[in-house]
Every structure is written in C-alpha cells, then in structure tokens.
Amino acid sequence: MRRAILLASLFATSMTPIAATAQQQASAPAAQPLTYPQAARGDVVEEQFGERIADPYRWLEDDVRNAPAVRQWVTAENEVTDAYLATLPGRDLFRQRITQLYDYERFGTPEKKGGKYFYSRNDGLQNQSVLYVRDTLDGEGRILIDPNGWSQDGATALADAQPSEDGTHVAYAIQDGGSDWRTIKVLDVATARPLADEIKWAKFTGLSWAKDGSGFYYSRFPQPAAGQEFQSLNENQAIYFHRVGTTQDQDVQVYATPDRPRLGHGGQVSDDGRWLVITSSEGTDDRYEITLVDLTQPGARPRTLIPGLQNNWSYVGNEGSRFTFVTNKDAPRLRIVTLDVAEANPQPVEIVAQDEAVLDGASMVGGQIITTYLVDAKTEVRRYSSQGQLVGRVELPGIGSAGGFGGENDDPETFFSFTSFATPTTIYRYDVRTGQATPWAQPQVAFNPDDYEVSQRFYQSKDGTRVPMFVVHRRGVDLSRGAPTLLYGYGGFNISMLPGFSATRLAWLEQGGVLAVANLRGGGEYGKAWHDAGRLANKQNVFDDFIAAGEYLVREGITSPQQLAIQGGSNGGLLVGAVVNQRPDLFAAALPAVGVMDMLRFNRFTAGRYWVDDYGYPDREADFRVLRSYSPYHNIRSGVQYPAILVTTADTDDRVVPGHSFKYTAALQHADIGDRPHLIRIETRAGHGAGKPTDKIIEEAADLWAFAARWTGMDVRPVAGAATAASPAD
Structure with missing residues (x-):
C-alpha cells in the first residue's frame, strides 16, 4: 500500500518550460577558465610489454583517511567545485523541486515469515528506510528497526534484514558511510530490541536462517590489516554459521577454500531445510560451482x-531430492532444469526450454514456478507448473520492470513490484491460485504520470548491430526543435538497464529535457551473446554503441552536440570517460560517477580483482593492449576541446576506490583540453551508492542537473501552479 505524502503545492503541467533551442544555446556566454588546485606530478614510469606507462598521480591512490596530501587535495578540489556550482542559476530550483518530488511514501516488497509481513518503508524524506512488521496482511505496521538515529549525518544504513522462519528474530546488516563492509546483528521481533550478537567483517553476503531458527549462515572475509580496511584485496571468503545468543568467535566455519583464495562463497538453506546450497564464483561472471552440505549430518x-566454474547454476528451490535450477548450460538465454541429488551422478532434466526472450529470474511459489523474462529490455512474467507446463502469465500494468515473487512453495501468496520511467514503484499482492x-502499496505523487511519454527506439551501431534505447520526455515537447538531452548507459557485467522510476530524473524531464537510456552490449538484455559482445576484447563495441546512440539522437533532431549530456556510474563511469576521449566533439557535458578510470591497475584494490571477467588481466599482454587502448586515465587528448565534465565520487567508496576518479580528474585538469570546467565533486561519508542518505542524493542530483543544464542550454525555471491532490501512479 504505497500511500503518498500529500504535497501542499503541486505543479501545473501547462506551465513547464520548454528548453532553449540550439540557436539560443549557441549564443550562451563563453566559459571562463578556472584555476584548479595544483596536483604534484610524480615520476612513476613502469614498463609493460615494451611500453613505458607514466603514472604521475600514483600518490592519489592512497587512502584519503590516512594520507594528508590526498586529503588536502580533496579539500582544495571540493572548494573549487563548490564555488563553481554555487554560480549556477538552476541549482536551487532543482534542489527545491527534487525535494518535493522525493517526498512520497515508498515501500519495499514484503517478505512473509511465521505469518508476519516484514517490509521497508520511507515516509518520503527520511534519509534511510525503516523496517516494519505487520501481524496480518492489512494490519497496522509496527517499527522494528529505524536506522535514522544511528548517525547524525544519516549515512548509516540498514543494508539487509532477513526474518527467521518463525518470524521471531531478524538478522540484519548495518552499513556505515557507504562502505561495502557490514556489521550483522540480531533483533527480537516481539520486543523490537537488538540482542548482544554482533558479527564483523562481513561483505558480499546473504543471510540464510536454519529452519529451526537456531541461527543463520553468512559469509565473511578475514579481518584486514590496520589501515588497509578500504583498499586491500578481498580474498579467502568463507561461510560461517552463527548460533543466536553466542559471540562471533564461537561461529562455526562451514565452508572455505584456502587453496583457492579467489573464490567467493554464498550459502542458502534449501527449501526443506536439509541442505546448505553453496554457490561459489571467482569473478563477476555467472559461472558457478555448486556444493551441498547435508545439515542433518553433523560434520x-x-x-x-x-x-568447474563453467555455467550459471542459480538455485530456485527443491522438493525432496529434486532440485530446480536456472542455467545457461547449452542455453545462452537460459532455461530451467532439475537435478535429482539422490543419484550418484545427477544429470540435468529440462523442464522449461530456452526461449527467444531472456530468462531473468524464477521462483517456486504456491506449487508453481513464476518466471520473469526480458523482452527487448522490458519484463514479461510467466507461470509454469512444477513440471514445466505453461500455466499462464501475470498481467502487468504496462511496459516496465517487475520483480519479487518470493515466498514458499506451499503458500499461494506472493508479492511483486512494478515500475517504469514515469511510474513510481507499486507493490502488488499476487494470488497464485x-x-x-491487487495493489498492496501504491504511491501518490507530486506529478501526473500521464504527462510523460516513453518510447522504445532501435538504432544501428558502428558494426550494424541493432541496439534498443528508451526515450522519455514530457508530452508536448517538440523533439524536432532539439532539446537538452541526458543520455545514460552502462554496458557491462551482464547487467540490464530496465525501465525504472527516478524522482531526480523527473526534475530534468519537467524542464523540457529528454532522457535516453541505451541498452548497450555488455549488458544482459539479450543473454550471454549480448554480454560477450561487450567485454574483454569486444569492449570497444560498448563505446561504439554509446557513441552511435548519441549520433542517432542528433540525426533524428532530438538533440544536438551542443545540447547532449552523458552520464554513467561505476562501469558506466568508465564508459563516459572512454567515449569523451574518443568523441569529445559529440557531447556538451559529461557526468562520470564512481568510474573505473585506470584500467591498468583496477585489479589491485578491494573488489577490483573480480572484474577481470569483464575487463581482462592487465598483466597479460593481449588484455593489456585492449585495456591500454581505452583506459580513460591514459587516453586524455591534449590539444582537443573537451566537453564540460563533472566527476563524482566518494571518499569511502571501497568498491571502485576513489583514487580512480582522483587520478583521472588531476590528469584532465593538467591537460590542454579547453576552457570548459573539468571538476570533481567528492562526497564525504558515502560509498559506491548503496546506503546513501536521501539528503545527499538530492544535493548531488541538483548539482549534476544544474551543471548539465548550464552546458546544454537548458533554461531552468520554477515549476509554477498548484493542485489540490496528488495524482495516483496507475
């Protein structure tokens, strides 16, 4: 029951301004050169495969917490950036409007345990969502965990919460300052009070309860050396069992592979409680080993x-010895098979064959298998019997993304979420029988979703490949005139870019801007072949796809190079950095966030070693040649006019360490690439993105949109008018 906070003043749709035309933008005042902080250039030069590689900003890799010189540089850079952003006329308007748009009630998908319903809720502008429980489906929610009082700056988050089977306890994970490290604690549901249990040094872990509620399984790494907590490589992960009411030093190690330290492990208790299903992987690829531990037999x-780490084997559920998995073995778009573990050498038996669409997920609920498929990057939901016969489909409210469908195989009740670019997430209860x-939590919001238009277009990349792209804008915007446009991309790690709502993006659209989201190769939109076509030696295809998306938008008259801004985060930050080097003439502004910018050293820090599946190994010559050819840090082109660039990162990002963005920015500011600003915005007590408090999200988005608006010619104006009621997101 996504019910929304009713706002006192809403906008009138007829008053939203149309962005400046290309002719108006061309007459914008010229950029004034900025004075950047001096970054010392070191003399580090290393020879790799016969090539001398200079790394003058190696010192910026040091952890800002422990390196005074880096901390001083960060402070100086933020001062320059803050001073520049303060001059942008649209900054306050964006901040005010994003705050209004964000102020609506948001719910997470419920999880049912012991007859109780556990779910997250944010009343609108809370920095962190709160965990609630209901004793009945439509009962009144009771607060269990409110993380908003955990820190003064709101940067300590509830990262995960898993109720026990009987609903009497919750194991929950605390994330501080955006770090990937987690502290795990246990809550008594009846009293809403935490127990004394506390677990440190957990990371990249699930929480899976024993069926009797005695404890749970989790994964953790050895404690890192002092001062290396946020930079050292993550190796030797192991699975432990924690018994409720005991201390961490009493936890029992269940599974480890000291002879293979690069393997990561996750444990899940099987549906019948007999087995611990262990999924092991070495990198980011969906290539797993599956190990079983019989929990009924001590020791x-x-x-x-x-x-073998050859294929995707994702556990769906089991009925006795009959285990169900999703796999891409002999099926690059995935299929569903069963294995009878009572056999000495179980062989997969196909029950749902590969389809033209890509199988994106499956669950066993109410005696059926509910599957989600991707059809041109949009969700379709199908139901199968436990034997694999098609039973029917789950009708969705429109074109968008659906997820959830968790639950028990003997319970026909499940929940799922649905969202699209102009539709905030609605939670539905689904009766399998x-x-x-039926809507369970439906938001009311400070805008009318019907005022926005979403279309899907297809364009040709450099090699002729047909690539899809979503284009979103306000109804009434004349695209033939050209409009400030934000082009977003990712293109990696088998991750699909699906339709989804963003209150921050809506503020851009309200001003007459266009949003384009390209489904680049390297993602998972069309299965393994699409992923393979955008990684390792094929990585340039991702950049070509993104450049072709920009060229298409220009060719169709939707925008112009003087009105086109690009954005991407993490692997998408790498994407933005690479294409700016390759086609600086195509873009007016670039917003690379928490990007992987030094492709020759990414695997030396924290989780970077996992990424070799997509990027390759810098110490292998063939991979080195590819990485060297597009590494953003190493390919900045002096003597060429670059777009305006606002890099964003955070001082406690221990996923993509901020040294990537620091070095890249220092190199940009040293190079002769024109007078447009090339700045970095460095957030404090924030990480790679997860757990970032609402107020910091709003502040950052306002800065980004104001910067992009300045360089794409958007005339940012107040959203005028008032309404008496919020509009339901149907």
Missing part, C-alpha cells in the same frame, strides 16, 4: 554437485 563433508494481482 558431513561437502559434496560437489556442479564443478486465482491469478489475481
């Missing part, structure tokens, strides 16, 4: 069910 030796979906 049982682990049994390898699927060896009747096939009926």
Whole structure:
C-alpha cells in the first residue's frame, strides 16, 4: 500500500518550460577558465610489454583517511567545485523541486515469515528506510528497526534484514558511510530490541536462517590489516554459521577454500531445510560451482554437485531430492532444469526450454514456478507448473520492470513490484491460485504520470548491430526543435538497464529535457551473446554503441552536440570517460560517477580483482593492449576541446576506490583540453551508492542537473501552479 505524502503545492503541467533551442544555446556566454588546485606530478614510469606507462598521480591512490596530501587535495578540489556550482542559476530550483518530488511514501516488497509481513518503508524524506512488521496482511505496521538515529549525518544504513522462519528474530546488516563492509546483528521481533550478537567483517553476503531458527549462515572475509580496511584485496571468503545468543568467535566455519583464495562463497538453506546450497564464483561472471552440505549430518563433508566454474547454476528451490535450477548450460538465454541429488551422478532434466526472450529470474511459489523474462529490455512474467507446463502469465500494468515473487512453495501468496520511467514503484499482492494481482502499496505523487511519454527506439551501431534505447520526455515537447538531452548507459557485467522510476530524473524531464537510456552490449538484455559482445576484447563495441546512440539522437533532431549530456556510474563511469576521449566533439557535458578510470591497475584494490571477467588481466599482454587502448586515465587528448565534465565520487567508496576518479580528474585538469570546467565533486561519508542518505542524493542530483543544464542550454525555471491532490501512479 504505497500511500503518498500529500504535497501542499503541486505543479501545473501547462506551465513547464520548454528548453532553449540550439540557436539560443549557441549564443550562451563563453566559459571562463578556472584555476584548479595544483596536483604534484610524480615520476612513476613502469614498463609493460615494451611500453613505458607514466603514472604521475600514483600518490592519489592512497587512502584519503590516512594520507594528508590526498586529503588536502580533496579539500582544495571540493572548494573549487563548490564555488563553481554555487554560480549556477538552476541549482536551487532543482534542489527545491527534487525535494518535493522525493517526498512520497515508498515501500519495499514484503517478505512473509511465521505469518508476519516484514517490509521497508520511507515516509518520503527520511534519509534511510525503516523496517516494519505487520501481524496480518492489512494490519497496522509496527517499527522494528529505524536506522535514522544511528548517525547524525544519516549515512548509516540498514543494508539487509532477513526474518527467521518463525518470524521471531531478524538478522540484519548495518552499513556505515557507504562502505561495502557490514556489521550483522540480531533483533527480537516481539520486543523490537537488538540482542548482544554482533558479527564483523562481513561483505558480499546473504543471510540464510536454519529452519529451526537456531541461527543463520553468512559469509565473511578475514579481518584486514590496520589501515588497509578500504583498499586491500578481498580474498579467502568463507561461510560461517552463527548460533543466536553466542559471540562471533564461537561461529562455526562451514565452508572455505584456502587453496583457492579467489573464490567467493554464498550459502542458502534449501527449501526443506536439509541442505546448505553453496554457490561459489571467482569473478563477476555467472559461472558457478555448486556444493551441498547435508545439515542433518553433523560434520558431513561437502559434496560437489556442479564443478568447474563453467555455467550459471542459480538455485530456485527443491522438493525432496529434486532440485530446480536456472542455467545457461547449452542455453545462452537460459532455461530451467532439475537435478535429482539422490543419484550418484545427477544429470540435468529440462523442464522449461530456452526461449527467444531472456530468462531473468524464477521462483517456486504456491506449487508453481513464476518466471520473469526480458523482452527487448522490458519484463514479461510467466507461470509454469512444477513440471514445466505453461500455466499462464501475470498481467502487468504496462511496459516496465517487475520483480519479487518470493515466498514458499506451499503458500499461494506472493508479492511483486512494478515500475517504469514515469511510474513510481507499486507493490502488488499476487494470488497464485486465482491469478489475481491487487495493489498492496501504491504511491501518490507530486506529478501526473500521464504527462510523460516513453518510447522504445532501435538504432544501428558502428558494426550494424541493432541496439534498443528508451526515450522519455514530457508530452508536448517538440523533439524536432532539439532539446537538452541526458543520455545514460552502462554496458557491462551482464547487467540490464530496465525501465525504472527516478524522482531526480523527473526534475530534468519537467524542464523540457529528454532522457535516453541505451541498452548497450555488455549488458544482459539479450543473454550471454549480448554480454560477450561487450567485454574483454569486444569492449570497444560498448563505446561504439554509446557513441552511435548519441549520433542517432542528433540525426533524428532530438538533440544536438551542443545540447547532449552523458552520464554513467561505476562501469558506466568508465564508459563516459572512454567515449569523451574518443568523441569529445559529440557531447556538451559529461557526468562520470564512481568510474573505473585506470584500467591498468583496477585489479589491485578491494573488489577490483573480480572484474577481470569483464575487463581482462592487465598483466597479460593481449588484455593489456585492449585495456591500454581505452583506459580513460591514459587516453586524455591534449590539444582537443573537451566537453564540460563533472566527476563524482566518494571518499569511502571501497568498491571502485576513489583514487580512480582522483587520478583521472588531476590528469584532465593538467591537460590542454579547453576552457570548459573539468571538476570533481567528492562526497564525504558515502560509498559506491548503496546506503546513501536521501539528503545527499538530492544535493548531488541538483548539482549534476544544474551543471548539465548550464552546458546544454537548458533554461531552468520554477515549476509554477498548484493542485489540490496528488495524482495516483496507475
């Protein structure tokens, strides 16, 4: 029941301004050169495969917490950036409007345990969402965990919460300052009070309860050396069992592979409670080993069910010895198979064959298998019997993204979420027996979703590949005139860019801007082949796809190079950095966030070693040649006019360490690339993105849109008018 906070003043749709035309933008005042902080240039030069590689800003890799010189540089850079952003006329208007748009009630998908319903809720502008419980489906929610009082700056988050099978306890994970490290604690549901239990040094872990509620399984790494907590490589992850009411030093190690330190492990208790299903991987690829531990036999030796790290084997559920998995073995768009673990050498039996669409997920609920498929980057939901016969489909409210469908195989009740670019996330209750979906939490919002238009277009990349792209804008915007446009991309790690609502993006659209989201190769939109076509030696295809998206938008008259801004985060930050080097003439502004910018050293820090599946190994010559050819830090072109660039990162990002962005920015500011600003915005007590408090999200988005608006010619004006009621997001 996504119910919204009713705003006193809403905008009138007829008053939203149309952005400046290309002719108006061309007459914008010229950029004034900025004075950047001096970054010392070191003399580090290393030879790799016969090539001398200079790394003058190696010192900026040092952890800002422990390196005074880096801290001084960060402070100086933020002062320059803050002073510049303060001059942008649209900054306050964006901040005010994004704050209004963000102020609506948001719910997470409920999880049912012990007859109780556990879910997250944010009343609108809370920095962190709160965990609630209901004793009945439509009962009144009771607060269990409110992280908003955990820190003064709101940067300590509830990262995960898993109720026990009987609903009497919750194991929950605390994230501080955006770090990937987690502290795990246990809550008594009846009293809403935490127990004394506390676990440190957990990271990249699930929480899976034993069926009897005695404790849970989790994954952790060895404690890192002092001063290396946020930079050292993550190796030797192991699975432990924690018994409720005991201390961490009493936790029992269930599974580890000291002879293979690069393997990561996750444990999940099987549906019947008999087995611990262990999924092991070495990198980011969906290539797993599956190991079983018989929990009914104390001291049982682990049994390898699927060896070899060759294919995706995602556990769906089991009925006795019959295990169901999603796999891409002999099916690059995935299929569903069963394995009978009672057999000495189980062989997969196909029950749902590969389809033209890509299988994106499956769950066993109410005696059926509910599957989500991607059809041209949009969700379709199908229902199958446990034997694999198609039963029907789950009708969705429109073109968008759906997820959830968790639950028990003997319970026909499940929940799912649905969202699209102009539709905030709505939670639905779904009755598997009747096939009926009813809204459980539906937001009311400070805008009318019908005022926005979403289309899907297809364009050709450099090599002729057909690539899809979503284009979103306000109804009434004359695209033939050209409009300030924000082009977003990612293109990696088998991750699909699906339709989804963003209150911050809506503020851009309200001003007459266009949003374009390109489904680049390297993602998972069309299965393994699409992923493979955008990684390793094929990585240039991702950049070509993104450049072709920009060229298409210009060719169609939707925008112009003087009105086109690009954005991407993490691997998408790498994307933005690479294409700016390759086609600086195509873009007016660039917003690379928490990017992987030094492709020759990415695997030396924290989780970077996992990324070799997509990027390759810098110490192997063939991979080195590819990485060297597009590494953003190493390919900045002096003597060429670059677009305006606002880099964003955070001082406590221990996923993509901020040294990537620091070095890249220092190199940009040293190079002769024109007078447009090339700045970095460095957030404090924030990480790679997860757990970032609402107020920091709003502040950052206002800065980004104001910067992009300045350099794309957008005339930012107040959203005028008032309404008496919010509009339901149907």
